[in-house]
Amino acid sequence: MRPLILVSNDDSYSANGVHCLIDRLLPFGDIVAVCPDAPHSGQSMALTINTPLRITQLPDYHGAKMYKVNGTPVDCIKLAMHYILPRKADLVVAGINHGSNAAVNLLYSGTMGAAMEGATFGIPSIGFSLTDHSPEADFTPCYQAIDIIVDEVLRNGLPEDICLNVNIPNTPEVPKEMRVVNPCRGRWNDEYKEYTDPHGHKFYWLTGKFENLEPDNQDTDEWCLHHGIISVVPVSINRHIPAAGDLAWLKDMEGRYSKEHI
Numbered sequence: 001m002r003p004l005i006l007v008s009n010d011d012s013y014s015a016n017g018v019h020c021l022i023d024r025l026l027p028f029g030d031i032v033a034v035c036p037d038a039p040h041s042g043q044s045m046a047l048t049i050n051t052p053l054r055i056t057q058l059p060d061y062h063g064a065k066m067y068k069v070n071g072t073p074v075d076c077i078k079l080a081m082h083y084i085l086p087r088k089a090d091l092v093v094a095g096i097n098h099g100s101n102a103a104v105n106l107l108y109s110g111t112m113g114a115a116m117e118g119a120t121f122g123i124p125s126i127g128f129s130l131t132d133h134s135p136e137a138d139f140t141p142c143y144q145a146i147d148i149i150v151d152e153v154l155r156n157g158l159p160e161d162i163c164l165n166v167n168i169p170n171t172p173e174v175p176k177e178m179r180v181v182n183p184c185r186g187r188w189n190d191e192y193k194e195y196t197d198p199h200g201h202k203f204y205w206l207t208g209k210f211e212n213l214e215p216d217n218q219d220t221d222e223w224c225l226h227h228g229i230i231s232v233v234p235v236s237i238n239r240h241i242p243a244a245g246d247l248a249w250l251k252d253m254e255g256r257y258s259k260e261h262i
Contacts, residue, residue, distance in 0.1 A: 010110025
């Protein structure tokens with residue numbers, strides 16, 4: 001039986017990134033995609049509490065079953081598990097996100113919210129992001145990383161309560177290196193800008209600039225991305241650090257990526 005792969009995202013079912021992800025995953029198994037009906041960036045693991053949720057089946061995409069939900073990425077994962085999938089998924093993959101989810105951004109990310117929700121169901125889960133916010137982003141730099149990581153996770157699994165946060169730099173050529181690293185320490189400054197409307201009432205708009213607190217640390221995701229290297233960060237949904245032996249194959253995967261680089 002082919003693996004059953006559940007796909008979701010936070011950029012909505014119409015985003016180019018999720019269609020590119022599905023195309024890349026088709027050789028690995030049967031795909032069911034359940035995505036929000038509108039963008040839900042920055043929703044993390046938010047749930048819809050006071051609004052009825054509806055599932056709408058869409059036309060298949062290249063053989064993949066497609067659904068949209070009027071809720072968050074986590075709503076999509078939960079409804080897929082309880083009402084859409086014919087059996088428990090073998091893998092959950094979220095993305096490809098339009099924009100980086102490195103450093104503290106993984107805590108805000110709806111893409112990683114979907115991946116972490118998959119992990120709560122005991123399913124190996126991965127979030128993929130490209131450091132390009134453009135709706136017309138070229139996702140070619142992601143393809144080799146998707147192929148190798150998905151293959152390795154399907155064969156090796158992941159430790160309980162661990163998912164992977166994978167960020168790919170937006171480079172002219174396919175990145176030549178992949179590293180398993182830590183999320184860098186950093187924070188957002190000047191996060192909101194104040195305005196005044198025509199009636200004299202103040203309002204605020206999200207903005208800000210990310211400050212990397214360890215820019216020279218080569219063992220962090222931000223350093224890798226700034227140097228054209230794919231970062232892979234194991235994320236614990238229970239806030240514990242996995243034993244080194246549990247993820248030893250991830251380090252071997254770094255070498256495989258370099259050897260198979262095209």
